Amino acid sequence: MKTTREDVVRPGMGVSGYRIERKLGAGGFGKVFLAWRDGSPCALKFIHLESVGEWGWRELFIMLRHDFPNVVKLLSHFKWPEEKPEYLVLVMEYVPGVTLYQWARDNNPSARELVEKLLPLSRALKEVHAKAVKHRDLKGDNVLVRDADGAPVLVDFGAGAMPGAPRVTGALAPANLLYRGPEAVTFFLRESRKRGESYDYSVGDELYALGVILYVLATDVYPFNGPDDELLGEILEGNPKPPHVRNSRVPRALSELCLHLLAKANARVPDAEALCVALETLLEEAKADPQWEVPLCYGWTVDGRTTEDAPELVGHDPQAWLRRWIRQKPKRGKPPAPRVVASAPPDPPATKTRPALHIRVRWAFPILVAVVGLAVGVDHVLGQLRPPPSTPIPGQLVPTLALPAEFSLDGPMRWATHVHEVAPPWKPPEADIGAAPSKADIPASVTTMTLSSGTTRMKKKAPGSQAEREKKGNGSTGAKVLIAVAAVANMACPGAQVRKEPAPQACPAGAVETMTRQLSLRLGARHSAAMPGAPRYTSPERVPVKEGPVSLELAGAWEVGTDAMGRGGQIVLPDGTRLSGQLCISEKRVYGRITQAVTPTGDTLTVCMELYDQSGERGVEIEPDGGAIKVFPRVDVKTVARFE
Structure with missing residues (x-):
């Protein structure tokens, strides 16, 4: 347009x-x-x-x-x-509701609820196919979940086909590559394909696309993803990681049905009627198995991890893995309402209790210092990935819950289920001492501290003083507290950390499709954007940045289809569009991953873009300024199929 x-x-x-x-x-x-x-x-x-x-x-x-x-x-x-x-x-007809993918993100459904949504959709496809109609663009964004009754409604037959419909040119129907089956890819890559020859889209292609939808709903990622050339090869090979391996909350039977839909043509579910029978059988099985009632993803918690593919950093660079894991935002469920805790009024002052209060404060202060020090140490310990050794050390605290299947060395394992999940079940409740990370070559360093009488000079105390009485007992309380605080503080400061580049990561579900199909942006396209705090006028003055969430502003309208003179294009993202994502600061550069675009009119789009400097290099060079990290105020955002 x-x-x-x-x-x-x-x-x-x-x-x-x-x-x-x-x-x-x-x-x-x-x-x-x-x-x-x-x-x-x-x-x-x-x-x-x-x-x-x-x-x-x-x-x-x-x-x-x-x-x-x-x-x-x-x-x-x-x-x-x-x-x-x-x-x-x-x-x-107007169907008030959200897309099927958005419904999953908002409600964090269980496996049973997924089947209950897919069954009426499969019955609708059965009726559609019975009239020789093919939708040819099945995807989660073309299925709406109606607010009134929660029923799935199939929309957008713009790419549909049936006998007698107007014929159009094109080798393949204009659907997204992520949903194309191996037969369509084989046709597309066939060297002997004649000019003007069109692919005969079949019911099997429709069921394959439905299998992709099921895979995304169950795992929050696509079965195959990446640059187009790699994606074509993966689809042809046809060996996706089973959903129950990628997410151990997926029941095995549902995982097998999904793989059956994604199989080669001769092994795929034959038609929509057979799929309906299979889904009805699963619903009967769900009645007797409580695993089908467990939400497929973690809820909205600060450290709740989504079901994205397990990073290969585990066992190799646990600190980098954990930094990446902590930055993961929950994608399913709605955040709870903030709790308002009323503070109790302070006790009125009483003169008679002043001596006792003075003693309590004097004794409580060292304990308070210890608690603060312990909190600092635990905060750092939670920043390290230190699974316990297979043989517990006597007296050592070890976690009572096992790693999920994604990280287990012994095969799949169901995740523990809690009513209120506030932390991943494999996280140890206490810091273990000297535990080697799973598959690590070198155990995690353990720092100990000993105070020797030969290295510490102490003042002499008067006989009968409180310090002297403590010395006659089990040792100075203050010294013990200092030792404890020093130990945990020493644990919290293992030395200078070298910040590394962010690890590769898959794009959000549907992002590549939104950019290439809805916005008509080709992968690798770039456009200028302004960093937070950048002046509206052109200025080389650097702006400060920090790691974490970031919101940039698109500099000028992003157009596609322009000629060599920049004319005749179509605006796909208007000037002033806000681009939101995360910044990661390494030793020399700042890297950014943009996952959402919000236009001035309020349209919200899921995207996948990375920050580049204006010379074409990924990331933006850091220019320290008195301890602050500053970067050039203008950057480029580049559409990508996967975060590098």
């Missing part, structure tokens, strides 16, 4: 008797708006006829002839504007 048409349809305007309220979404075939007429809501899909061509009529052709269960209904259609039509407008 051309830039000049971006604001043709705007909130508040009237279109053939419908009042436009707001935009609901946009895709490769048009934009969808919430509209009202005669007090009733509906969804208007605007398809630009010149840009989309015959593709726009295919959806109308399919929806006019059929009324499927759990499929969005077509109410009417018209051309607009009336005097000189440029758009085909489809009037569809």
Whole structure:
């Protein structure tokens, strides 16, 4: 679409008797708006006829002839504007709700709840396929979960096909590569493919895409991901990591069904009817197995880890792994409401109790110092990954819960279940002493401290003093406290740490698809952005940054399809779009990973971008300034298929 048409349809305007309220979404075939007429809501899909061509009529052709269960209904259609039509407008029922992927992120469902969502969707596909219709763009974002009853509703037949529908050119249907099966990839890569030959999309391709959806819902990652060339090879090889291995909360039977959907054509689930039978069988199995009721991901806690692929850093660089693990934000469930704790009023002063209070404070102060020191030490210990040795040391505290399957050396193991999960179950409740990380070549260093009478000079105390009495007992309380504080503080400061580059990581689910399909951004595309605190005018003055969450502002509108002179493009991200993500500071550079874009109108998009300097190098060079870490105020953001 051309830039000049971006604001043709705007909130508040009237279109053939419908009042436009707001935009609901946009895709490769048009934009969808919430509209009202005669007090009733509906969804208007605007398809630009010149840009989309015959593709726009295919959806109308399919929806006019059929009324499927759990499929969005077509109410009417018209051309607009009336005097000189440029758009085909489809009037569809409005389905208040969120996408299937967003539903999973918001509700953190159990395995049983996933099956309950997939079963009616599979029944709808059974009816669709019975009428020789193929959706050809099945993905989590094309399934809405209706607010009223929680039912899944299949939307967007813009890429659909059926006998008699208008024919269009193209070797493959315009679906995302992440959802394409090995048969489609084989056709695409075949050297003997004739010019103009089109792939015969089948029911098997539809079921493969449904298997990808199930995999993402169960594990929060795609079965295959990465740059296109690697992705094509992985799809052809067809050996995804089983969902129950990637996430041990996934029941084995559900994992096997998912792999059955992702198998090669001769081993795949044959049709939607067979899939319905399999899902019904799983629901019966779920009634007798409590594992099916466990949420598939951790809830919204500070250190709750998601089910992303287990990093290979475990056992090699545990500190780097843990830094990466701590930065993981929970992706499923809603954050709890903040608790308001009313503080008790202080006791009124009493003259008679002053001597006793003085004694209590005098004795409590060393204990308070010890507690503070212990907290500092424990805080650092939780920053180290030190699993206990297989043979416990006498007197040593060891964790009572095992590592999850993702990190276990002995195979899959179910995660422990708690009503309120505030920490991963494999984290030791206390710091262990000298425990070697799993598969580590060198045990974790243990620092001990001994106070020798030959190295410490003490003042002589008067006979009968409190210090003298303590000396006659089991030793000075103050000295013991100092030893304890020094020990934990020494544990908390093992020496200078060399900050390293962030470890590779997969993009958020659906990010690559959003950038390439919805925004039409090619991977590797770059655009300028302003760091926080950067002046609006051009200035080389460096700005301070710190590790953690960051929000940048897009500098100018991001356009696609421009010519050599920068003309004729389409704005996909307007000027002022906010880009949110995380900064990681290494020894010499600052690295940034952007995972969300929010436009000035409030549209929120999941993206996958990295920060680059304007010379084309990943990351931004650090320029220390009196202890502060500063960087150049202007950077580039680059679309990527995976964080390096």
